[in-house]
Amino acid sequence: MNESDIVPLENYLRDTIGLASDSIGRGLVMRVAQRCMSAAGAHTVAEYVVRLRNDSRLRQVLIEELVVSETWFFRDRQPFELLARLALDRSRARPLRVLSMPCSTGEEPYSIAMKLLGAGLASDAFHIDAVDISEGALAVAKHASYGSNAFRGDEGRARDMWFTPAGARWYLDERVSSQVKFHHGNLFTFAPEVRYDFIFCRNLLIYFDAPMQGTAVRLLQDLLVDDGVLFVGHAEAAVLLREGLVSWPELRSFAFTRRADRPVKAKAVSTAQAHSRVRAPSLPKERLPFSDVVRRTERTFTVQTEDASLAEIQSMADAGRVDEAALLAKAHLATHEPSAEAFYLLGIIHDARGDAGGAEAAYRKTLYLNPKHDGAITHLILLLDKRSDPEALRLRQRARRPSGRGGNA
Known part of the structure; x- marks a missing residue:
């Protein structure tokens, strides 16, 4: 053959x-x-x-x-932190609806449930649907027992709170597992009767070509409520920017809304809220129009740290001002110590502009500074695949090894 x-x-x-x-x-x-x-x-x-x-x-x-069912609990913590803050801010008369697709062996939807319960939402204040194309993965998810490999970060507190050890396995508390309903299907066959406040669809779009990515993003938007939030993988951010969605300002959350929506920064969850199991307020908070948020940010923003500067650059790119963002990113690199995250952001911006050469150069510089940067590896693979470069295979093998600190999802 x-x-x-x-x-x-x-x-x-x-x-x-x-x-x-x-x-x-x-x-x-x-x-x-x-x-x-x-x-x-x-x-x-x-x-x-x-x-x-x-x-x-x-x-x-x-x-x-x-299919590859390789994941772990709270994979990349920032999306779950943002979800909890937004969930408290957006508590509605009806339960919040969350979709995890693909859900693999269940670590992601269960992480969502643990995070929302731990943030103070009552069990009847939210519901999670979890969808995957693999029947084998769903069988593991429904069993809700895991080995030590499912806990790869600083998850000791969550494991102690929500799991019971038995031999070499950890069994999930039914208070968590009962929040999730599993479905066999995929993005192109799943047709729920409801729309979702939050969708986690991480590391699926990287398996599609560009036209299919566009179709998938439109389907995902159709599954969202009007002010819904879509979480994707780090390597997929450029796809959503290309399709006209708007990123939330939190770095490494990889959360997006429609351009017409209003991404007002969510309030923080207090310690008291995190440890009380009470229902969040039922009235939604008033939201500012997106244009007002941008103007207010432009008036009050002061660059004090590298992260703040990168946040400003990302915000500019999210607003569609990618040429200005590219210039600002280059200026940042000229006035700061070399930074893997700065070069990675520049690569994402070049990708959004359609500048494959500039994107490749930026991703390679990212990997020079951080050879285990997942996002740069994955984006560089996509660029090399487009020209059938054999280097893509070597990088793909590298990407399947345990990930480093940078750009994980």
Whole structure:
């Protein structure tokens, strides 16, 4: 079997689950196809694709071979911190609705539930739907027991509060697991009757090509309430900027709203709120128009630290002023010590401008300063894949190793 032989299967995967084979490596797709075809007794790819279209079990076997269920609790803490603050700020007459898709083996939706309960929301103040294409991953999620590899950060307090140890496993408290309802499906088949206040869709868009990414972002927006917030992976921020969404100002939260929405900064959760299990206030807070927020920020913002300067640059880029943001980012780099995060932000801005050369240079400088920067590795892979550069394979192998501190999601 050669690469041209699998084109019908590649087209099938793209049309049904959105998967671009280049995102995981055509070699991997070929090896999986050969194993699955042999097990199914199919002699040609064309025959195999016909059978896939007519046999849901055969289709599921292929999917289970292709998906990667690699995650852990509170993966990248900032999105969960922002979610908790916004949830308290946006408490409604009805329960808040949260969607986690893809949910993998359950660590993400359960992290959401733990965070919201710990922030003070009552159990009937929110509901979480969790969707994944892998039946195997969902079976693990529903069992709600995990090994030590699911706890990779500073999660000792959450583990002690919400889990019971038994041998080498940790079993999740039913108060958390009962908040989550699991569904088998994917972005293109999931059709709920409700819309969501918050959606976590992290590290899915990186497996799609550009046209499919645009389709996926539109579908995700359709699933949001008018002022809903979408959380994505660090490597997907440029996609949402390209599609016209607006980023929240918190660095490394990777949260977005529609351009017409109003991203007013959420208030902090007090210690008292975090440790009391009381319902949040039921009345929504008044929100300022986005233009007023921008004007107020421009009047009062003072650059005091590197992070503040980067936040200003990101805010400018989010407002669509990418050319000015690029100039400001370069000025920042000229007046500060070299910073991996500054070069990474410059790369994201170049990506949003369509400047592949500038983006690649910035990502490479990021990796020079921080060789384990997940975001720069993933973005550089996408750029190299577009020109079929073999270096992408080496970087992809590097990206699958345990991640470093920079740009994790």
